[in-house]
Amino acid sequence: MRKPNGYGSIKKLSGNRRRPFVFVVTKDGKQKSMGYFCSQVEAEIYAADYNKKNNKILHGYETTFNELFFRWLPFYIDKHQPSKSTINSYHNSYRHCLPIHEMPLKKIKYCHLQDIIDTVKRKGLSYSTCKKIRSTLSLMFKYALMMEYVDKNYVMLLNLGKNKQKRPHKPFTRQKINKLWANLNILEGVDTVLILIYTGMRIGELLNLTKDNIYMRQKYIKITKSKTKSGLRAIPIHDKIFPLIYNRMNIPGKYLISDNTENPYNYSKYRALWNRIMQQINAKHTTHDCRHTCATLLDNAEVNYNAKRRILGHACSDVTNGVYTHKDIR
Template sequence: MRKPNGYGSIKKLSGNRRRPFVFVVTQEGKQRPVEYFETQVEAEIYQADYNKIHTNHSLPGHKITFAEVFYRWLPVHVADNEPAETTVANYHNAFRHCLQLHEMPIADIKYADYQRIIDRMKKERLSYASCKKVRSLISLLLKFATEYEIVNKNYAPLLKIGKNRPVRPHKPFSRQQINRLWQCDVSGADAILMLLYTGMRVGELLALEKRNINLRQRFIKITKSKTASGIRIIPIHNRVFPLVATRMESPGVFLLSDPEGLPYNYSRFCSLWNKIMSSIHAKHTTHDCRHTVATLLDNAGANENAKRRILGHASGDVTDRVYTHKNLRQLRKAIQLLK
């Protein structure tokens, strides 16, 4: 579609740039760059909004595409929910799986178009989790589009992604393996013990700042998590309290830092993890720590609601979610059931 005179233009700059697309307007006979963008869609959205504000121009007959909805929704969703960086990366990955939909007007996309994306992913043997993330993104985008009256139906609940068949089911650490961790002298073994006695996700541990640890009252405050239910307080188990206190004396802002005070990212932590697993002759994933905590709390007869609070799981029961409150003393009683 030809754009009206004075609407500005979008150009792609040469070279290896992080934001290669630029929106330019003509002023006094010269083109002036207004803003730079990573993608052309982002530039086109900005161009449309710029002209609505500055020139009162709109493109006649323009239909909002799937990609445009994504780039309008994401900043709003991030501002409102403050998701973890890994969650935002998952949104972008799911969006890339929907490449066939990017240029389609979202109001014209039907159930069969969305299901075709899922079916292609399953045919390519992508994981159940990947399919679920795509369905989740579609649901979020259609919900956003419905609120702004761009579409009138959310097809996401109808999408079929099959059954979850884990390639490698999670398994808890054995008592012997936990004992070997206590005897392990490899640097970083204390971090794994913290995971095994708190139920934290790895991402939560890596993002944990020292200011969110209260040694006097012995609790950890999780402020960054992949879910809203993950924002919580976890009592510090007596056995790992000395490990946490020692880490508090080390350099750096984050609890888990290297000798120079630099925080660990997930890749560096996985290298550390593999080295320690080799040392104790075990084969586990990082998520097996949470599975271990859940299993041990179950075996010890922990209160179900307290267990969910500790692990940061959402409750499906309205009574538990709204009317039942577990204070720090009750949570501490539950966490001490871990031996």
């Protein structure tokens, strides 16, 4: 569905501008700029407010799904401070909902929402993608109920089907870990794989890790940027990887993991490095397999539940363990 006639449009201007988004309306046959904005979110909210206040053509205009998203997202960011990757996942989920973007919220029924999930599944996208879409819809419609835009929420009725993993995660075997140690001084970046295995960090946490969050004397790493709130934690530095981190700390640059020009790796650049290492040791692993390996090693060492949870950055639903049990870094 398209916006009504007379609604106006949002354009992104070329060049390096502080406010690249402009909202324009047509008056007397000419387009007039009504405001410039730093983000599309700000422009969409302004456009909705402008039309409700000034445009008689839109008498009886109802809040649309599109408007809900651009009102909910700033509210949610301000209240919960999610990570950049989480915000990006909300935008990706929003794009999958294109067929209902311009639908008034009160006309969106269960069948419309379920059709979005079914379409994503027909395209062959993952179960995880469906879960992210449902999660985004759930947060949006809870906000819509709170703001009294709707009086019903169909999201929790959505059926995602069964989770059929295309490639289940599996830990590194002891033989593969030994191969990594054997190639430590031969292959570039092998130390980063071992650091992931012996800390349980997510790849995003490692790539964003700055040297001022590593405490060599106390032998722990402080995670200040993570996917979840539980991910903000302190991780002890294992004796085996202490020399690896020590060497990285003595390389110039702000970030622990950086290239020869002292610039941090982004995910795509690191993935190329990862693929070369996996090819050399004849393994087919993803970066997330390192967390599974860490969890397995901790379990084999009979580490107690609460310590494992704290190291891996997992949430805990058990009040006794999650609230009243405390573990220091030692």
